[in-house]
Amino acid sequence: MTFRISLRLLTAALLLIGTFAGQLRAQTSLLQNAPARRVLSLNGSWNYIIDPYENGFYDYRREAFDQSKSGKGGYYDNQKPSNSQEPELIEYDFDKSATMQIPGDWNSQDPKLLYYEGTIWFKKSFTLKPAAGKRYFLYFGAINYESHIYLNGKKLGMHKGGFTPIQYDVTSQLSASGDNFVVVKADNTRRPEEVPTINTDWWNYGGITRDVFIAETPATFITDYKVQLARNDASQLAGYVQLGGDSKAGQTVTLTIGEAGLKQNVKTDADGRATFALPAKKLKLWSPQSPKLYAVSLSSGPDAVQDKIGFRTIQTKGQDILLNGKSIYMRGISMHDENPLIPGRARGEGDLRMLLTWAKELGCNYVRLAHYPHNETMLKLADEMGLLVWAEVPVYWTIAWENPATYQNAETQLSDLISMGKNRASIVVWSIGNETPLGAPRLKFMSSLAQKARSLDDTRLISAALELHRTPDNVIHVDDPLGEFLDLTSFNEYAGWYWGGKPSEITKYTFDIKYNKPVMISEFGGDALAGYHGDAETRWSEEYQEALYVNQLKMLSTIPGLRGMTPWILADFRATRRQHPVYQNGFNRKGLISSTGTKKKAFYVLQEYYRQMARKYDGK
Template identity: 60%
Template structure:
């Protein structure tokens, strides 16, 4: 059976030619709204995704969704390879959810008789015949609604991998590209009283001109992998806000509020009752107002891993009120130091994927996420690198609550089509969506613009513009990237023109695994040509949990453990070392890793195996971090 579906996978890759058009400089969180034009023209503007969507007590559309596998995209194109939803009537596709009119009406699909998948959740881990599938699935959910006059409604998706086309009651709402960022469509006036039907065409086919590109080292999980929500707002609502400490100023909050709707000019009050602070601002004709609040001296508990204090913040206008839990902290660099709330800190970190090693597939909810973050804390981490793409909003909020600093990243990964404007626009949009979504989360201290991108003039221009984008959106955090290194003899040099655009000398290195071995790696030394904090964003070795040998035998726990011990000695010799995120917390699935015994489509660099067993290097890293914790008290 698996071989059959591998053939279908190949067929779908060869025949799937549709891709949504290049994104222009759209509003944050924008999805492509359908206007009856060609797919490449679906560029009408949508509002930003709602800030703090969970604060609105939305209706969840999660649960069991019916699905139809469609490797030839029969439900989207007619036999002339023309999209049904671009026809004059917009009808004819699977999104119609049509039933036979009578006994001589042949309808070649049926959601009612189809199997179901759990949402949120990927399809690869839920059905054996979908394990290696890349292509199109149609997914349908029915729900009841009772829309009210004077209210607005938004259909929100936390993430769909990778390209989504969304239909409500047979009519297209629009499309979205990007497998890890949220998007929404306003459905005011389109909801029916009573039963409604939403259909999603989800396509996880990889393309060279997408972000990420065709070549990655993680499983390409397809489907609706995060929450689907229906949110209700007033006619004029709080669309966006930022409430954070001003850059370098622990005595003042600086930010903004943004309203959307007919009554955009009104008074808005921002208050933190526990601190006894309140300010009222007047939004302008565009619904925007700057916020500045002086904080009482010696009363603020600043957020940190040791004391992850969150304050209840209320934002109240004449037409809408929202509550959020926000931590107050500053982050900056000075020479080699990273200063959290003005104090030098060593980032005791670990990298991790959005994947549960124990229950196959993407992390599906708070329990999975809390388990992963608690494993990091068990290792004495104060910091996690959420690689190599945006993780869920719930994950970031848990990091806020549990006291873990966060490196947040977009999947500008390895070698992409640097020269194409539409590829840059896609990367820029995903980065913008990430920053806009998580800008109020104290745990996020670093926005990462990419991983292991090979140096070239066109790449450096591309990445430099991404760094400029981050700074235009948020001046209060650091900008990073996982740079590559260059070896000349025994010297490993960190020298990359992109370093001039970021705040950190951050790089990946694999001495002892991809180059050299445990016996020879100690001859290397590192040369870092920047007066910036040094973060080592990756190092590690594969080890099959439970496989034991000597320290010279690759794939053994002993080899991995010795590599960690050797690496600590090498890195501690770097004067500016201020943190690291070894690769990786847990074993994770990857089609690039086919060895039938040691890998079996798993990347085995985890410090915890797919059974939850802690490998020897877990305890070695924990001990090292205990020493660093004492050093930086």
């Protein structure tokens, strides 16, 4: 009996893992450059219902309505009273419920939801009459965190991950009359087995936080493509095109880069895939000094996709980082996907462009988009503005390293990030995590992610924020075994703030770095409340932060292989952990720019250092 029960439990667990892996990704492969399609925007006003007990999802026996035989009974039905003399008991009404602007988090739009973690239902009615010979894809830029999505009362699927796109082919689910409604159950509850885990250091914004639209394509369509230079070879353009839909085998695909006089026709194989390779000598290479983008056209039959793509190579050689074959110093800053001037997540191009403009003013040629995938628009702006990008997944602090479903979740988020960003010249580093503690299960988890990233994209560098330790002789040791699997030796260190004494004392530290690779300081810094002044030893003052930066730069400059940094952080950001009622008040104050847009004294210290590095490496 004991064996039979154990076997049954094991079988159930394996089925659960398989179901999770299937549900985590949306029904169809993500459309490459989906916003460039012909789209019907669903942004704007959505009705919402707060549901902390999940009454709209479970019955009183805690059984999911959408798993019942009828599939009925949940809020996703958007049920209305019938005209009968004895109408049904309905305890909700979307049309009479409050509204919220989408994209947008709920925390900043309703005061009672500031700290809310749980379920909220969203509903949007729209008109779309499907045309013959067309396909339609419902696309969400991001929903935090677990989402269940329904169209016209039918479930499309479930997705986990607060920062990666979600997509479903809804061609057959659209109403022939043109009257449609979509319902989303969004749940931002933190859980220890999720990615990120239960403990983070940023605000847990809930809701539909990025654009929502329906993209239209022909019956056979271009679903994916990669158009980039071959690995470490600026003379060769290489890549692939993937067709989806009804008749994808044996089709002609045309790649055109008119400005460069490049054109090639290729045929798809039985799986709808075609690869191409052609000389790229006429292409002007993309760089921060000259962020050249080309209009790239891909067409097949009735479908055509336009993109703006830059071309460059990135590699390491010993302790050098080579961009287009030339040594580069990466003058960077870390940032969150948040406009500090307006409560909540960044909502659109204006917010994102402001953040990158601040980075350019600081003297950056590089940004670390921490600690999760940022908006696709941010990546395109970085291409346009000439900023190199470190793109990251939220494998952050202490993950459930030995849980297979947790690993699958992390790998899926990494895969979707790479899918979304692989044609962006600005992205030069895929980061697989931040400050994860040493241990054998963690090493297996993280090294597997590094291997997965390389299998998906061998044209960029792989890194992570490694662990370090100090010894009584004031030596900082960087020998995290994960470093063996990475291209950069990147680590966070907070001398002068969390350890190491006063800012004036930190120059006593030296570094013992195991790996002969380029060194990237992925974080350092300290808090300062803008407008609070004292001397260089007055914690929380602008002067303390200024002195910390001065001495950090002295200390770090002794590292022979130092090839860049992304101090923490561009701007103050909201963080629930930061509770000091005078200096923090719900903000992490390590920003070089305050929550009102004021530049702190340390901003100018880093700006001057970057001017010196620009003169040394770029001749400016």
